[in-house]
Structures are given as C-alpha cells and as structure tokens.
Amino acid sequence: KAGVTQTPRYLIKTRGQQVTLSCSPISGHRSVSWYQQTPGQGLQFLFEYFSETQRNKGNFPGRFSGRQFSNSRSEMNVSTLELGDSALYLCASSFGGTNTDTQYFGPGTRLTVL
Amino acid sequence: GQNIDQPTEMTATEGAIVQINCTYQTSGFNGLFWYQQHAGEAPTFLSYNVLDGLEEKGRFSSFLSRSKGYSYLLLKELQMKDSASYLCAVTRSNYQLIWGAGTKLIIKP
Numbered sequence: 001k002a003g004v005t006q007t008p009r010y011l012i013k014t015r016g017q018q019v020t021l022s023c024s025p026i027s028g029h030r031s032v033s034w035y036q037q038t039p040g041q042g043l044q045f046l047f048e049y050f051s052e053t054q055r056n057k058g059n060f061p062g063r064f065s066g067r068q069f070s071n072s073r074s075e076m077n078v079s080t081l082e083l084g085d086s087a088l089y090l091c092a093s094s095f096g097g098t099n100t101d102t103q104y105f106g107p108g109t110r111l112t113v114l
Numbered sequence: 115g116q117n118i119d120q121p122t123e124m125t126a127t128e129g130a131i132v133q134i135n136c137t138y139q140t141s142g143f144n145g146l147f148w149y150q151q152h153a154g155e156a157p158t159f160l161s162y163n164v165l166d167g168l169e170e171k172g173r174f175s176s177f178l179s180r181s182k183g184y185s186y187l188l189l190k191e192l193q194m195k196d197s198a199s200y201l202c203a204v205t206r207s208n209y210q211l212i213w214g215a216g217t218k219l220i221i222k223p
Binding site: 031033035041042043045048050055056090096099100102103104105106107108 | 144145147155156157158159162164201203205206207208209210211212213214215216
C-alpha cells in the first residue's frame with residue numbers, strides 16, 4: 001500500500017507570494033490533517049478535513065486555508081507569505097471514522113520564505 | 115483548556131533503559147498516541163493506549179493512567195538509532211488530536 005505523498009517536497013518563495021501544497025492520503029483514508037512544524041517546535045495543528053468538510057481547525061490566521069476533494073486528496077494554501085511561515089508542513093491521513101484512528105504522516109513540504 | 119507536558123530533552127546511554135513521561139489535561143479524552151520523529155523526517159506511529167495499563171511492543175512499552183492524566187514511553191536496550199524526538203498526542207471525542215511539544219532523546223555510546 002502506498003504511503004502518504006506530499007508535493008512539492010521543497011519550495012522557496014518570497015514574502016507576499018502565495019503557495020499551494022498538495023497531499024495524497026493512503027488509499028481508503030478519508031481524513032487529512034495539516035500541521036506546521038518549525039525548528040524546536042512541536043506539531044502545530046492547522047486543520048483537518050474529513051469527507052470534503054473541515055472538521056477541526058487550529059489557531060492560524062485566515063491566510064492559511066485548505067480544501068479536500070472527492071478523492072480525499074487535500075490542498076493547503078497560504079496567501080501573502082511572511083518570513084515566519086518558513087517551516088516544514090506535514091500532512092497526515094487516517095480512516096477518520098473513529099477518533100482512535102492512527103494518523104500516518106507524509107514526508108512533508110519544506111517551505112522557505114525569503 | 116487542553117495541555118500536554120513532556121520533558122524537552124533527555125540523555126541516556128546505549129544499552130540502558132529510559133522512561134519518557136507525558137502528562138495531560140484535557141476534556142473529552144479518548145486515548146493517547148506516541149510517535150517517533152527522527153531529525154528531518156516525518157513522525158512515525160509507535161503506540162496507542164486507550165485503557166489503563168502497559169502495552170508492550172518489543173523494546174518499546176507504553177503505559178497509561180487515565181485517572182492521573184499520565185503516560186510514559188519506556189525504551190529498553192537503547193540503540194543509537196533511538197536518538198529522536200518522541201511525541202505524545204491525546205485524542206479527544208471531537209476527533210481532535212492534541213500534540214505535546216516532544217522530547218528530544220539523545221543516546222550516548
């Protein structure tokens with residue numbers, strides 16, 4: 001079974017630009033969660049989608065948005081990039097039908113904002 | 115509110131045993147995950163506890179006490195490859211997963 005894939009793996013952008021990250025979950029998984037991780041920090045939860053609906057949301061500004069498609073693939077968009085947005089962005093997928101489902105992580109997208 | 119505490123960093127010797135603690139305060143608690151994350155890599159699943167007690171998986175064991183809001187991850191026969199960050203995360207009834215900041219484990223020869 002293929003794991004969670006994320007594209008692109010690396011991105012360099014400048015302040016003010018916008019960026020879209022993509023996540024393809026494990027086949028059969030309907031939940032996709034997005035996290036931001038900066039050096040020395042734990043996982044900061046952005047949002048979770050289940051069956052194309054946002055089910056949970058973290059405390060990030062509205063510049064961070066996401067969506068999920070009918071095939072469970074998900075995208076995350078960050079508009080008006082700031083230097084502080086430089087981070088590793090991880091997505092994780094799970095079956096999502098119960099709150100005990102294990103999340104499996106993709107390799108992440110490393111975003112650098114100059 | 116929700117809060118999860120783990121030590122920031124621990125050091126242990128190759129071949130020894132180490133216990134990484136995690137305490138939590140949250141409403142709607144369902145269970146607790148442990149993940150391992152090597153530097154520059156994504157977290158990988160280690161264990162999940164929903165009932166009180168000890169779950170053993172090879173060199174790794176995880177313990178949960180729901181009444182005390184406490185869990186620990188026990189690593190035996192430490193190997194250099196166990197140098198990593200260990201994250202605990204609590205699942206809540208609303209499907210939300212609350213993550214601790216992680217414990218960086220340094221293994222010395």
